[in-house]
Amino acid sequence: MAEPLVPPEETPPVENSASSAHVERADGGVWEHPMVWLSLILVGSLSVALFFVLRIFGF
Secondary structure, eight states: OOOOOOOTTSOOSOTTOOOOSSOOOOOOGGGGOHHHHHHHHHHHHHHHHHHHHHHHTTO
């Protein structure tokens, strides 16, 4: 009897198989943590806005 074909990216049903069933996700790099960038943008924009508010009121 013939063995059934295994789809690509699947681990065949064999003992001691070292192949991986799942492809690893690529590293996101600097985009891995978008909340860091969002907080930096928010702090920067609030500090610029605060600068102009303080100039308006003469501090």
